[in-house]
Amino acid sequence: MSDSVPSVVGPSAGSVLDLRAIGKRYGATVALQDVSLTLLPGEICGLLGENGAGKSTLVKALSGVVTPDTGEMYVGGAPYRPRNVLDARAFGVATAFQELSLVPTLSVAVNLFLPQPGINRLHMIARRRVEQEAKAILGAHGIRDIPPATLVGDLSLGMRQRVEIVRALWRQPRILLLDEPTAALADRDWLFAQVAAAVGWGASVLYISHKLDEVRRLCGRCVILRNGRKVRDAAVAAMSDDDIFSSMAGRSVVETFVAVPPAIRPGPPMLRATGLRGPGVDDVSFSLAPGEILGVAGLEGQGQARLFQSLIGLHPLQSGRIEMRGKPAALRSPRAARRHGVVLVPEERKTEGIFKDLTTVANISLPVIARAARLRLISRRAERRLVEPITEAVDLSPRTLKLPIAALSGGNQQKAVLARALASGARCLLLFDPTRGVDVGAKQSIYRMIQGFAAAGGAVLFYSTELDELVHLCDRCLVIYRNRIAGEVPREALSQEHILALASGAGPSGQGAAMELAG
Amino acid sequence: MAAPSGRWRRALGGGPTAVAVLLFAAMYAVYAARTETATTVFGITNLLNDGIVLAIASAGLTLVVLAGEFDLSGVAVIAVCNCVVATISTFGDFGWLVALLAVLAIGGAAGLLNGLLVAGLGLQSLAATIGTMIAAEGVALLILSAPGGTVADVIADSLTGDIRSVVPVAAVILAGLCLAWMVLKRTRFGIALYAAGTDAAAARLSGIDVPRTKLKAFVLAGLCYGAAGYMLSAQTGTGDPRASDALLLFMYASVAIGGTSLMGGRGGAFGSIAGAGILTVMQKMLFALGVAEFYTNVFNGVIMIVALVIGNASAAVAQRMRRRAA
Numbered sequence: 001m002s003d004s005v006p007s008v009v010g011p012s013a014g015s016v017l018d019l020r021a022i023g024k025r026y027g028a029t030v031a032l033q034d035v036s037l038t039l040l041p042g043e044i045c046g047l048l049g050e051n052g053a054g055k056s057t058l059v060k061a062l063s064g065v066v067t068p069d070t071g072e073m074y075v076g077g078a079p080y081r082p083r084n085v086l087d088a089r090a091f092g093v094a095t096a097f098q099e100l101s102l103v104p105t106l107s108v109a110v111n112l113f114l115p116q117p118g119i120n121r122l123h124m125i126a127r128r129r130v131e132q133e134a135k136a137i138l139g140a141h142g143i144r145d146i147p148p149a150t151l152v153g154d155l156s157l158g159m160r161q162r163v164e165i166v167r168a169l170w171r172q173p174r175i176l177l178l179d180e181p182t183a184a185l186a187d188r189d190w191l192f193a194q195v196a197a198a199v200g201w202g203a204s205v206l207y208i209s210h211k212l213d214e215v216r217r218l219c220g221r222c223v224i225l226r227n228g229r230k231v232r233d234a235a236v237a238a239m240s241d242d243d244i245f246s247s248m249a250g251r252s253v254v255e256t257f258v259a260v261p262p263a264i265r266p267g268p269p270m271l272r273a274t275g276l277r278g279p280g281v282d283d284v285s286f287s288l289a290p291g292e293i294l295g296v297a298g299l300e301g302q303g304q305a306r307l308f309q310s311l312i313g314l315h316p317l318q319s320g321r322i323e324m325r326g327k328p329a330a331l332r333s334p335r336a337a338r339r340h341g342v343v344l345v346p347e348e349r350k351t352e353g354i355f356k357d358l359t360t361v362a363n364i365s366l367p368v369i370a371r372a373a374r375l376r377l378i379s380r381r382a383e384r385r386l387v388e389p390i391t392e393a394v395d396l397s398p399r400t401l402k403l404p405i406a407a408l409s410g411g412n413q414q415k416a417v418l419a420r421a422l423a424s425g426a427r428c429l430l431l432f433d434p435t436r437g438v439d440v441g442a443k444q445s446i447y448r449m450i451q452g453f454a455a456a457g458g459a460v461l462f463y464s465t466e467l468d469e470l471v472h473l474c475d476r477c478l479v480i481y482r483n484r485i486a487g488e489v490p491r492e493a494l495s496q497e498h499i500l501a502l503a504s505g506a507g508p509s510g511q512g513a514a515m516e517l518a519g
Numbered sequence: 520m521a522a523p524s525g526r527w528r529r530a531l532g533g534g535p536t537a538v539a540v541l542l543f544a545a546m547y548a549v550y551a552a553r554t555e556t557a558t559t560v561f562g563i564t565n566l567l568n569d570g571i572v573l574a575i576a577s578a579g580l581t582l583v584v585l586a587g588e589f590d591l592s593g594v595a596v597i598a599v600c601n602c603v604v605a606t607i608s609t610f611g612d613f614g615w616l617v618a619l620l621a622v623l624a625i626g627g628a629a630g631l632l633n634g635l636l637v638a639g640l641g642l643q644s645l646a647a648t649i650g651t652m653i654a655a656e657g658v659a660l661l662i663l664s665a666p667g668g669t670v671a672d673v674i675a676d677s678l679t680g681d682i683r684s685v686v687p688v689a690a691v692i693l694a695g696l697c698l699a700w701m702v703l704k705r706t707r708f709g710i711a712l713y714a715a716g717t718d719a720a721a722a723r724l725s726g727i728d729v730p731r732t733k734l735k736a737f738v739l740a741g742l743c744y745g746a747a748g749y750m751l752s753a754q755t756g757t758g759d760p761r762a763s764d765a766l767l768l769f770m771y772a773s774v775a776i777g778g779t780s781l782m783g784g785r786g787g788a789f790g791s792i793a794g795a796g797i798l799t800v801m802q803k804m805l806f807a808l809g810v811a812e813f814y815t816n817v818f819n820g821v822i823m824i825v826a827l828v829i830g831n832a833s834a835a836v837a838q839r840m841r842r843r844a845a
Contacts, residue, residue: 065724085726101724103714105784110710114725117710124705154838 015074016041016204017062017093017175022071024057024228031057032068033228039175039204044195046215046222046236047208050248050411050439054228055208056098059179062206063095064088075175086115092174096165096181098208098437104153109134111152112167137170138163141194157184157347158300169194172201179208183437186300186465186503192218210439211466212241224248249441257447257472262491263291263455264475268326270428270459271342273311276320280306282483284320288428288459293450295474296463297499303483304463305347308432311461312337312344324428338367341427345417345434353417354405360416361387361401367424390419393452395445411442418449428459435469447473467496479503534837535778535830536790542776542826543796546804553807560681567689568679570799572597572751576766577773577791578696579743584774586736587716587783588637588644593744593770595655596629597763600748602659605668605758615674618752622745629655630741634734659760668758678753692750693792700788712736716783769798772819776826778834797822 017039024032032054039045049055060066062073064082073080075091082088088095102111109131110117118133120126134148143166146159155163161184168176176198182188195205195218209215215222216236224232224247232239232247239247269287276284280303288294298304310317313332322329324340331337334344346352355363364387365372372383384401391398396415400408405416414434421429431450435443450473454460464470470477477489479502487502489495547557556562576593583590600622608618629651636647681687703709711732714722719729748763755762775781776797777790801822805815 063724084728085724089726095724097724099720099724101721103717103721103725105713105717106710111725114714114722115711115727116707119707122702123707124702125707125710127705 014041015039016043016076017206018074018077019058019062020072020074022058022061022068022073024054024061024066024068024070030228032061035071035225035228035230037223037230037233039206041204042199042202043221044199044205044207044219046219047206047225048210048212048215048222048244048248049225050409050441053225053248053439055225056179057228058225059095059097059177059206059208062088062093062175062177063097064093089171089173093177094168094171094173094175095177096161096168096179098179098183100157100160100164102152102160102164102167105151107131107149107151108138108146108155108163109148111163112137112148112170114167138166141166141169141197142190156301156305158186161185162190165191165194169198172198173203176203176205177208178205180210180437181207182209182211182214182465184300184465186298188214210437210443212244213468245440248439257468258451259472260451260455262475263451263457265290265457269323270325271461272321272323272326274321274323276307276310276317276322278306278310278315278317278320280315280483281310281317284483284485286478286485288461290427290457290459291454292476293454293460293462293474295470295477296461296480297467297470297477297503298463298480299503300465302480302503304480305432306483307480308344308430308461308463311430312342314344338424338426341425342430343421343424343426343428344430345421345432347432347436349410349413349417349436354413356404356406358405359401360396360403360405360408360412363405363416364390364401364419364423366420387419387423390422391415393422394419394449395442409439409442411438411445414438415442415445415449418446422449422453426458428461429453430461432463433465434462435464435466467499470494470499471496534833535826536787536793538829538833539777539790539793539797539826542822542829543793543800546797546800550800550804550807554803557803557807560684560687564679564681564687564689566800566803567687567693568754569802570795571689571693572747572754572763573766573769573773573799574693574792574795575696575743575750576747577770577777577795578700578788579740579747580770581774581777581779581786581788581791582712582736582743583644583733583740584779584781585712585716585783585786586733587719588733588736589648589781590633590644590737590740591648591767592629592633592651592655593740593747594763594767595652595659596626596741596744597748597751597766598659598760599629599655599662600625600745601752601755601762602662602668602758602760604674604749604752605670606662608671608674608752609669615671618671618674619749622749623742624745626741626743626745626748627738628741629744630738631734633741634737637737638730638733656760663758663760666757666759666762670752670756670758674749674753675756678750689750697789697792704787708732708735713784716785718784769795772823773798776823776830778830794826797826 015038019035019037022032022035035058047055057066061068064084064087075093080091112134113130117130118126131148138146138148143162146155146163152160152163165181181191185191198205207219219236222236223230226248270290272287274285284307296304306315309315311331312334313336314334322331329340331340331342361383365383368386369378372378372386388398394415396412396419400412405413435446450460462474471494475491477494477499479486479489479499481503489498551557576597580590580593603621603625604618607621608614633648633651636642637644678688711727714727715729715732723729751762773794774791776794777786779786779790798819801818802815805818
């Protein structure tokens with residue numbers, strides 16, 4: 001169990017899942033090479049690696065979505081060659097995908113049973129029965145706040161993620177694959193309870209995550225991939241954080257968070273919001289100084305997304321005032337907000353953040369492209385000159401610039417989105433969970449960029465689902481609960497416990513109340 | 520609390536379709552106010568006969584559009600079927616039946632070919648079905664190089680008249696079409712159709728066989744084109760390799776007016792049937808109002824855009840209601 005040398009011996013006796021020398025290429029890119037892995041009954045095994053390390057490809061091979069080029073897979077000793085998700089399901093392999101595989105225009109209930117929701121004698125979907133069964137299934141997994149008849153497209157990202165996980169869980173699979181299950185999930189305890197239940201019925205779990213603390217908490221063993229190869233396979237307890245990070249990154253990572261002195265500057269606040277009200281925003285007031293990193297915390301769906309979007313005019317506010325540097329400012333549209341130097345880095349990178357068919361450089365230069373024009377024609381060289389200093393600030397390698405942005409890893413895409421915000425001359429950045437689904441290396445680049453931006457006098461409003469980011473990066477933290485600011489945690493008192501207590505509506509003293517939030 | 524909000528949601532969810540039905544009703548009212556025969560059995564039969572070919576063809580096209588694909592071959596398949604009916608339906612006592620089976624076989628085969636090209640080989644549907652459209656137009660000309668041939672009287676008589684002078688046959692066919700859609704929409708295939716058109720990747724990860732779903736959609740659409748070709752023959756009583764030429768854009772107009780997203784995944788055949796009804800009743804209304812015929816297309820275009828604008832607004836309202844309820 002704790003051998004750190006990859007072994008290519010026969011199917012281990014008693015293993016539930018056995019992968020031998022799996023390889024997969026996409027054109028010239030090697031996604032997986034010679035990866036062997038076993039899962040024992042009832043075991044929770046972590047799968048770690050940076051973005052592009054091959055984790056998702058491995059998950060897809062196991063789910064029947066991609067077919068490996070080489071190697072063999074066994075489930076319960078029998079050869080396993082799934083051609084689609086249904087084949088995998090027949091072998092008792094179920095997956096909660098990172099990209100969320102729910103169909104947005106169908107109801108939660110129908111999604112849970114796809115592709116074969118229950119039918120009546122006329123072969124029509126037995127809607128009421130399906131919804132009742134779905135309600136029972138959701139309830140059995142502790143979900144009572146999601147009506148089964150709701151369309152998935154109308155759910156928040158966090159709710160969708162819970163439904164995705166329940167869809168993988170409810171058939172009680174033998175092998176459960178969880179790909180970044182907490183990427184959009186604020187209530188991690190819920191997930192941990194579900195994983196514990198799965199182990200209770202004898203499932204083996206492959207837990208893919210960027211979050212080391214989760215892996216430490218759940219997994220006995222972890223496998224680390226780097227550049228498509230397995231580089232470690234050892235007991236989690238036997239490895240230090242630094243050990244794991246450096247295995248993932250292939251270099252030593254000294255510390256995740258580097259403490260810097262606060263850069264808050266005196267004078268009128270960069271942005272002051274007074275009594276903001278609107279749909280999903282209830283009497284929100286705060287003030288953001290130049291050089292300040294102001295954190296925003298909140299459990300999923302407490303109105304934080306709405307607040308960020310309302311600040312740049314994506315949703316109209318009914319009342320309230322916004323001032324920039326002491327002067328009233330009308331941020332009625334993203335364009336108007338940008339003119340005032342306020343830029344939002346949105347939650348859904350793929351649909352709201354990037355133009356996937358454009359090159360990276362075009363994605364970054366977009367708001368300022370006019371500056372690279374001579375006689376209205378874009379000069380490619382001027383465009384690069386414009387963009388290159390900014391890519392340095394976000395640690396984006398210059399060789400990515402000419403590539404289509406879709407070819408970049410999630411981390412590099414996010415850096416490009418941040419670079420675009422900087423390129424547009426932002427003085428006030430609204431960052432909505434900027435490190436979601438981003439690898440460790442990219443996270444650190446993003447932290448450095450945020451700190452650098454603040455040190456240069458910029459103001460940052462920073463929402464994150466990862467409490468340790470808020471604790472380590474922010475000067476203060478606002479906690480949102482039911483569309484209101486439930487409280488503010490000053491720098492001296494910043495701790496995860498403190499934030500959680502406020503976030504669950506319990507007030508500063510009542511801790512551990514996070515569980516009852518579901519309603 | 521869940522039940523009434525669910526019902527509300529369902530009623531409003533068909534936003535654009537409801538708009539199409541209302542528009543149809545309004546135009547029909549204008550037409551009926553100006554024309555005495557409009558509300559007689561004769562008048563209604565006449566209206567239905569004028570619209571049924573477009574309705575059947577658009578309903579078929581809707582399936583392909585919902586799956587996120589295009590199909591341009593419909594009119595050409597209708598033309599082939601029309602020529603075949605005009606050629607073989609007068610042979611013997613059962614010529615009408617042979618012709619019926621033949622058009623369904625032709626439609627199904629054309630749909631299968633389209634489906635294999637798109638779902639099997641992964642060709643772009645717009646391009647692939649332009650190919651099959653041109654080829655089918657050629658086939659129609661091979662069968663009948665000029666308008667001509669004869670459609671068996673029994674076909675024309677039984678499909679364009681009334682049952683006991685009360686119920687138009689076309690109404691029965693239309694009702695059957697609506698019923699078939701109501702059932703189909705709620706089958707697993709119907710669910711898969713919407714899923715494939717909304718998000719093919721998610722559908723696949725959910726275990727849906729996306730290529731197979733698209734293939735089925737093309738085949739069912741082909742069968743509809745075959746039936747539409749048969750109905751066209753019943754009405755014209757003759758064969759014309761170019762009789763259906765004007766239909767192509769009207770099919771897409773019906774689908775769009777009815778609120779089906781040309782990107783796939785949203786809408787339904789009810790809307791397309793209502794859309795076909797709008798385009799048909801509009802001719803009658805404009806005629807009744809004494810508008811010269813050469814203005815007709817101007818109105819066609821304007822009405823289409825109006826329907827899209829209102830449908831869009833209604834969809835937005837419906838979504839806001841849903842979100843609030845959720």
